[in-house]
Amino acid sequence: MGKLTYNMRKYWPLYVMALPGTLYFILFKYIPLGGSVIAFQDYSVFKGINGSPWVGFKHFTSLFEYPDFYRVLRNTLVMGFLRVTFMFAVPLILALMINEIRHSLMKKGVQTALYIPHFLSWVIIAGIAFEMTSLSGLVNTVRGWFGLESMLYMQMESYFRPIFVLTGLWKDAGWGTIIYLAALSGINPQLYEAAVVDGASRLKQILYITFPMILPTAAILFLLDIGNFMELGFEQVYNLLTPMTYSVGDIFDTYVFRTGIQQAQYSFATAVGLFQAVVGMVLVIVFNKLSKKYSNGGLW
Amino acid sequence: MMAMSRGEKILQVIIVTTLCLLSIIAIIPVVSVLATSFSSRLPVDMNQVTLWPIGFTFDSWKYMIFRPDLWKSFGITLFTTIIGTILSLLITALMAYPLAKKEFMLGKFLIIAAVITLVLKPPLVPYFLTLREYGLYNNILVLIFPHVLTAFNLIIMRTFFKDFPQELEEAAKVEGCGYFRVFFQLVLPLSKPVLATLGLFYAVVIWNQFQHPVMFIQDPDLFPLQLKIRQFITSESVMPALMAEERPNYNEYTLRATAIIFAITPIIMVYPFIQKYFVKGAMLGAVKD
Numbered sequence: 368m369g370k371l372t373y374n375m376r377k378y379w380p381l382y383v384m385a386l387p388g389t390l391y392f393i394l395f396k397y398i399p400l401g402g403s404v405i406a407f408q409d410y411s412v413f414k415g416i417n418g419s420p421w422v423g424f425k426h427f428t429s430l431f432e433y434p435d436f437y438r439v440l441r442n443t444l445v446m447g448f449l450r451v452t453f454m455f456a457v458p459l460i461l462a463l464m465i466n467e468i469r470h471s472l473m474k475k476g477v478q479t480a481l482y483i484p485h486f487l488s489w490v491i492i493a494g495i496a497f498e499m500t501s502l503s504g505l506v507n508t509v510r511g512w513f514g515l516e517s518m519l520y521m522q523m524e525s526y527f528r529p530i531f532v533l534t535g536l537w538k539d540a541g542w543g544t545i546i547y548l549a550a551l552s553g554i555n556p557q558l559y560e561a562a563v564v565d566g567a568s569r570l571k572q573i574l575y576i577t578f579p580m581i582l583p584t585a586a587i588l589f590l591l592d593i594g595n596f597m598e599l600g601f602e603q604v605y606n607l608l609t610p611m612t613y614s615v616g617d618i619f620d621t622y623v624f625r626t627g628i629q630q631a632q633y634s635f636a637t638a639v640g641l642f643q644a645v646v647g648m649v650l651v652i653v654f655n656k657l658s659k660k661y662s663n664g665g666l667w
Numbered sequence: 668m669m670a671m672s673r674g675e676k677i678l679q680v681i682i683v684t685t686l687c688l689l690s691i692i693a694i695i696p697v698v699s700v701l702a703t704s705f706s707s708r709l710p711v712d713m714n715q716v717t718l719w720p721i722g723f724t725f726d727s728w729k730y731m732i733f734r735p736d737l738w739k740s741f742g743i744t745l746f747t748t749i750i751g752t753i754l755s756l757l758i759t760a761l762m763a764y765p766l767a768k769k770e771f772m773l774g775k776f777l778i779i780a781a782v783i784t785l786v787l788k789p790p791l792v793p794y795f796l797t798l799r800e801y802g803l804y805n806n807i808l809v810l811i812f813p814h815v816l817t818a819f820n821l822i823i824m825r826t827f828f829k830d831f832p833q834e835l836e837e838a839a840k841v842e843g844c845g846y847f848r849v850f851f852q853l854v855l856p857l858s859k860p861v862l863a864t865l866g867l868f869y870a871v872v873i874w875n876q877f878q879h880p881v882m883f884i885q886d887p888d889l890f891p892l893q894l895k896i897r898q899f900i901t902s903e904s905v906m907p908a909l910m911a912e913e914r915p916n917y918n919e920y921t922l923r924a925t926a927i928i929f930a931i932t933p934i935i936m937v938y939p940f941i942q943k944y945f946v947k948g949a950m951l952g953a954v955k956d
Contacts, residue, residue, distance in 0.1 A: 374772040380846035381765035382773070388762025389777060391816045394801070396784040402793030412796075461689075467682045479942065480690035486934050486945075488875035490893040494900045494927050495696045498703065503920045505699040508714040537693060549950050569675045602877045606897070620791070627792040628882055640790025648787045 403644075406637040426638035435622070436639070443618045446531060446604075447596040453532050455589050458543030459581075463573060465544060466551045481541025492534050493606035497521055527612040535603065550584040551577065587658050594654035597647035619643045697931070703924035704728065707916050726916040727925040730907070737929065739888070740895035743807055747891065748873045751811040755869040756862055758815045763824035764850055767831075778825075781818040795882055809883040810891055814873055820865050827861045828854065864948035867941055874934075892930055899926045 375382055406426055408419040430436050461481070468474040484492070500506045500520040507517040520526045554577065562572050601620035608616050619639065627636025698718050703711055707722030715721050731737060765771040766778060789797075803809040831854060839849045855862070880894045890898065899905040905922045909915065917925075 371772055374770070378768075378770050378846070381768060381771045384761045384846070384850070385765045385771070385773070385777065387758045388816050388821070391758065391812075392781060392784060395798075395813055396789060397780075399789035399794040399797040400787065402797050403790055405793060405796075406790075461686075464682045464686055467679065468686065469679070470683075473683065473687075477686045477690050479939075480693050482942070482945070483935070483938060484693060486871060486875075486938065487931055488877060488893050490875075490877050490897045490900070491927055491931055494896060494923065495700055497900055498700050498920065498924055498927065499696055501920060503703075503711045503714055503716075505695075505717060508717055511714050537696075541693065545946055545950065568672065569678055605881070606877070623791045624882070628795055633792050633796065637790050637792040640792055644788055644790055651786050 403637055403641050405634050406641045408634055410634045410637075412633070422634075426635050427642070429635070430638055430642065438614065439617055439619055439622045439639075442615060443597065443599060446528060446599055446616075446618060449528060449532050450535060450599060451589075451592050451596065453536060454539065454543060455585070455592060457536055457540045459547060459585055461540060462544040462547030462551065462581075463577060465548060466577065467569075467573070478541070478544075481544070483541075484538045485542035487538065489538075489600075489602040489606045492538055493603075496530060496534055496607065521607070522609055522611040524612055524615045527607070527616045530607060531604070531616065534607065538603075546588065547581055547584060550581045554580045586661060590654045590658035590661075594651040595647075596650050597643055697928075700924045700927050703921055704928050706921060708918045708921065711918060711920050722916075724916050727921040730915070730917060731922060731925045731929060736887070736890075737895060737926070740890050740892045741929075743810070743889065744874060744892040747807060747810040748870050751814060751873040752866050752870045754811065755815045755820075756866050759820050759824050759865065760855065760858070760862070761850075762816070763821055764828055764854065766821070766825045767828035778822075781821055785818045791882075798883065804883050805886045805889060806883070807889055807891075809879055810873065810876065813879055814869065814876070820868065824861065824865065827858065831857070860944075860947070864944045867944050868948055896926050896930050899923055 402416070405416060405419065407421060407423060408416070409422050409425075410416070410419045465474060465477060468477065487495075498504055500518075502517050502519070506520065510517060520530065558576050558580075559572055562576060567575065597619065599618050599620060601624065604616060604618050605621050605624065608621060623636045623640050623643070626632045627640070695718065699716075702716055702718055702720045704727055705720035705723055705725070706716045707724050707726075710716050710721035762777075766774050768774065798804070798809065798813070803812070835853060835857075836849050839853050844852070875893065876891075877893045877897070880891050881897075884890060884894060887898075900923055903919065905926065906919050
C-alpha cells in the first residue's frame with residue numbers, strides 16, 4: 368500500500384487523467400451490475416434495495432416454470448444460430464469475390480455500395496423494410512405485376528426470421544468483408560506467381576492459396592462470433608418486431624425490455640437478464656479460450 | 668499480368684456480374700424510398716411507383732421540411748453527437764494515456780476491470796434503475812454519458828499510445844514539461860489519425876442510437892431523430908390533421924419515405940469523405956493487443 372501512495376504522489380497527473388474514465392466504468396458498468404441483486408429481492412422502487420425483502424431464488428424458479436421463458440429461449444437460440452451462420456459465411460464469400468475483381472474503380476464502387484448500409488441505424492433499416500413491404504411498397508407492387516395479392520410480410524410469423532437475416536446481411540455483410548480483404552491483401556504475391564508457373568488456374572489458386580490463407584482469420588472471427596451468441600441486438604429485433612410476430616421473434620433483449628421496463632416487473636426481468644448475462648459470459652470465455660488455442664487470437 | 672484463359676474470363680464475368688447485382692440490390696431499397704418521397708399520393712396508392720418518382724412533387728418534402736418537431740429532433744441529435752464525440756475522445760484518450768505508461772501502477776488492474784465489462788454486462792433493468800437514480804430519465808444527457816467510453820476503444824487507443832515514440836516524450840520531459848503538457852501539446856496533436864477514426868465511431872454510435880432513447884426519453888419534446896423517425900414509422904402521427912375538403916398531394920407512405928430520406932441524407936453526404944477512416948477503423952478493431 369505504501370508503494371502505491373508513493374507512486375500516486377510521484378505520478379499524480381497520470382492518476383488524475385485516468386479518473387474520468389475510471390468513474391465512467393464505476394458509474395455506468397459496476398454500480399448497475401451490483402444492482403443485479405434485486406433479482407433476489409421483491410424489489411419495490413419506494414423501498415429501494417435496502418428496504419426490499421429478500422426472496423432468494425424465487426424469481427429464478429418462477430422463470431423456469433414460465434412457458435414464455437422457453438419461447439424466448441428458443442427464439443434466441445434459433446436466431447443466434449441463423450445470425451452466426453449467415454454472418455460468417457456471406458462476408459467470407461463476398462470478400463473472396465471482391466478480391467477477384469481486377470478493375471479497381473469497379474472494386475471501389477462495389478465496396479462503397481455494400482458498406483453504406485452499415486451506417487444506417489436500425490430504425491432506418493427497419494423503416495425501409497416496412498416501407499418496402501407496405502401495401503404501397505415496392506415488394507407488393509412487384510407482386511401485383513404477377514397478379515399476386517398484396518402481403519404484409521412484416522406482420523407474418525413465417526417471414527420474420529428470413530427478414531431478420533436479410534436485414535442483418537444488408538446492414539453488415541459488406542462491412543464484414545473489410546477484415547477479410549485486409550487479410551487477403553497480406554498474402555505474399557509470390558505464392559500466386561509460383562502457382563501460375565505450375566499451371567494452376569485462377570479457381571485452383573482461390574481454392575488452394577487464398578482460401579487456406581484466410582482460414583485462420585475466419586476461424587477467429589467465427590469463434591468470437593459464437594461467443595456473442597446471446598448478443599442478438601435489441602435494436603434490430605425491437606425495430607422489426609410487431610405484436611403479430613412476438614411468437615417467433617421475441618428474444619431475451621426485447622422480452623426483458625417489455626416485462627422489466629415497460630411493465631415494471633423489476634425483479635423478475637432482472638432475473639431473466641442475469642440468466643442471459645451469465646450464459647453470455649460463459650460462452651464468451653469458452654469460445655475465446657478455443658480461439659486462442661486453435662489460432663493464437665482472441666479478445667484478450 | 669498474363670493473358671487470361673477462357674475459363675478465367677468466364678469466372679471473372681460471373682464474379683463481376685454477381686457483385687454488381689448485389690450492389691444494386693443493396694441500393695434499391697433506398698432508391699425506392701427516395702422515389703416514393705418525391706411521388707404524388709395517387710400513384711403511390713395505386714402501386715405505380717417503383718424506382719423513379721411518378722407524378723413528381725415536392726409536397727411531401729415541403730410538408731416535412733416545415734415540421735418544427737422534426738428539426739428539433741434533428742437539432743438534439745446533432746448537438747448530442749458533437750458534444751458526445753468530443754467528450755468521448757477526451758475521456759478515452761485521457762484514460763488510455765496512463766494505461767500505456769509503465770510507471771502507472773494501477774494500469775493492469777484498470778485494464779482488467781475494463782475488459783470485464785465487455786464480458787459481463789449489467790442486466791438491462793438494474794442499468795435502467797441506476798441511471799434513473801442519476802437523474803438521466805427524460806434528460807438528453809443520457810444520449811451522451813453512457814457512450815463516452817468503451818473498453819474496446821480504450822484498448823485501441825492504448826495500443827496506439829504504446830507505440831508512440833518514447834524519445835519524443837522524454838525529450839519534452841527533459842525540457843521541463845509535465846505529463847499534462849506532454850499529453851495535450853505533443854501526444855494529442857500527433858494522434859490525429861486514431862482520434863479521427865475513433866471519433867467517427869463514437870459519432871455514428873451516438874447519431875444512430877436507439878436503445879437509450881427508447882428506454883429513457885418519454886418526453887416527445889426531447890426525442891432525438893431516431894425516436895422521431897420511429898414514431899413516424901409506427902404511428903399515424905406522421906399525417907397532419909386535415910380538414911375534410913383538403914386533399915394534399917401526399918399520404919402517410921410518402922411522408923414516411925421523406926422522413927427516412929431526411930434522416931439518412933447527412934450520413935450519405937459525409938460518407939465519401941470519411942470512408943477511408945472507417946475502413947482504417949474496422950481494421951484497427953482487428954488488431955489484438
